[in-house]
Amino acid sequence: MPLSEQEVLDALRHVMDPDLHRDIVSLGFVKAVSIDGSDVSVRVELTTPACPVKDQLREECEARILEVAGVTSASVEMTAQVRQRQTPQGDLIPGVKHCIAIASGKGGVGKSTVTVNLAIALAETGAKVGLLDADVYGPSIPMMMGAEAERPFTSEGKIIPIERFGISMMSLGFLLEEGQAVLWRGPMVAGTVKQLLEDVAWGELDYLLVDLPPGTGDAPMSLAQLAPLTGVVIVTTPHHVAANIAGKSVQLFRRLNAPIMGVVENMAGFVCPNCGEVSQIFAGMSGEELAKKLDVPYLGSVPLDPAVSAAGDNGVPSIVSDPSRLQSASFRAIAGKLAREASIIAMSRRAPQPV
Numbered sequence: 001m002p003l004s005e006q007e008v009l010d011a012l013r014h015v016m017d018p019d020l021h022r023d024i025v026s027l028g029f030v031k032a033v034s035i036d037g038s039d040v041s042v043r044v045e046l047t048t049p050a051c052p053v054k055d056q057l058r059e060e061c062e063a064r065i066l067e068v069a070g071v072t073s074a075s076v077e078m079t080a081q082v083r084q085r086q087t088p089q090g091d092l093i094p095g096v097k098h099c100i101a102i103a104s105g106k107g108g109v110g111k112s113t114v115t116v117n118l119a120i121a122l123a124e125t126g127a128k129v130g131l132l133d134a135d136v137y138g139p140s141i142p143m144m145m146g147a148e149a150e151r152p153f154t155s156e157g158k159i160i161p162i163e164r165f166g167i168s169m170m171s172l173g174f175l176l177e178e179g180q181a182v183l184w185r186g187p188m189v190a191g192t193v194k195q196l197l198e199d200v201a202w203g204e205l206d207y208l209l210v211d212l213p214p215g216t217g218d219a220p221m222s223l224a225q226l227a228p229l230t231g232v233v234i235v236t237t238p239h240h241v242a243a244n245i246a247g248k249s250v251q252l253f254r255r256l257n258a259p260i261m262g263v264v265e266n267m268a269g270f271v272c273p274n275c276g277e278v279s280q281i282f283a284g285m286s287g288e289e290l291a292k293k294l295d296v297p298y299l300g301s302v303p304l305d306p307a308v309s310a311a312g313d314n315g316v317p318s319i320v321s322d323p324s325r326l327q328s329a330s331f332r333a334i335a336g337k338l339a340r341e342a343s344i345i346a347m348s349r350r351a352p353q354p355v
């Protein structure tokens with residue numbers, strides 16, 4: 001009896017997506033099955049190219065197919081198609097599949113550093129990534145990305161993003177003259193955030209990461225209203241105060257109906273420049289404990305490493321300048337978890353959910 005597609009699909013029904021807790025067939029991830037005698041090839045489409053369990057899933061699929069009687073070879077190709085967030089009427093960035101805001105309760109916790117490195121980590125996996133510096137009080141993305149001297153031009157009435165390290169980015173820093181100070185009032189912040197979304201030719205993106213100003217002011221509010229967020233990432237440090245303030249941000253975003261995608265703990269331990277050993281320096285609550293207390297996902301920790309700071313100052317983010325150091329591995333792992341959270345949120349929104 002020749003092999004049937006049904007037999008292959010039945011075998012694949014045993015492969016579960018670890019985050020979505022359903023099998024990959026009923027999730028609709030199996031896109032093509034081709035059978036040539038006893039050789040089976042299958043294409044599986046995941047919800048993000050940054051999936052941390054991609055290889056594990058591929059191996060599991062291959063093993064399951066090989067268990068089918070009569071199969072002598074199995075080859076599984078993994079592809080990805082990032083699922084779209086909901087884009088209601090009036091959405092300013094309909095081509096953006098996931099808009100993810102990076103927030104912190106207070107300044108100086110490394111929010112911008114984490115944002116640029118996560119953006120590059122996502123782009124490294126093949127995703128199309130944009131970076132919006134909405135920190136109108138202290139736009140630092142141009143400096144961190146080595147693009148301070150850039151001035152964007154416009155085409156057909158839209159501002160063209162600046163490209164660096166495979167990322168499309170925009171910042172108020174590009175649009176202000178050097179040394180030009182802006183005295184912000186609430187409505188101006190909202191208007192500027194709106195412009196940075198509406199007047200920029202973002203095009204088609206899988207992920208747009210938005211570096212918010214610290215705290216819970218007008219920018220996060222307007223952002224959440226203008227472009228429904230997939231969710232928010234909270235960056236904190238192990239200090240007690242930072243952790244407390246992070247809790248307040250979580251409450252605000254919950255009220256704005258923006259899911260908290262998780263907590264990133266930055267400057268979590270000191271990496272000795274000589275021996276590479278990691279030692280804890282702050283005594284406060286760990287990121288993991290904080291996430292548990294706030295009942296939100298824990299995305300991971302990034303160590304305190306002078307190389308991170310030097311890289312940011314030199315305009316080449318540390319994931320590019322020091323790709324094999326500990327913090328770069330941390331950024332990649334966090335990016336993978338974040339992409340999975342985005343997929344989980346997008347999939348759960350497809351079916352109506354009880355509130």
Ligand SMILES: Nc1ncnc2c1ncn2[C@@H]1O[C@H](COP(=O)(O)OP(=O)(O)O)[C@@H](O)[C@H]1O
Pocket residue numbers: 104106107108109110111112113114140266267302303304305306307308309310312313327
């Ligand atoms: N993990 C880290 N290790 C060492 N220095 C860091 C780390 N993260 C951030 N920094 C440094 O801390 C300072 C504040 O970081 P920044 O990203 O500008 O914070 P924020 O955007 O929250 O104000 C910068 O000088 C940055 O280079």
Ligand SMILES: [Mg+2]
Pocket residue numbers: 111112113135138140
């Ligand atoms: Mg910043």
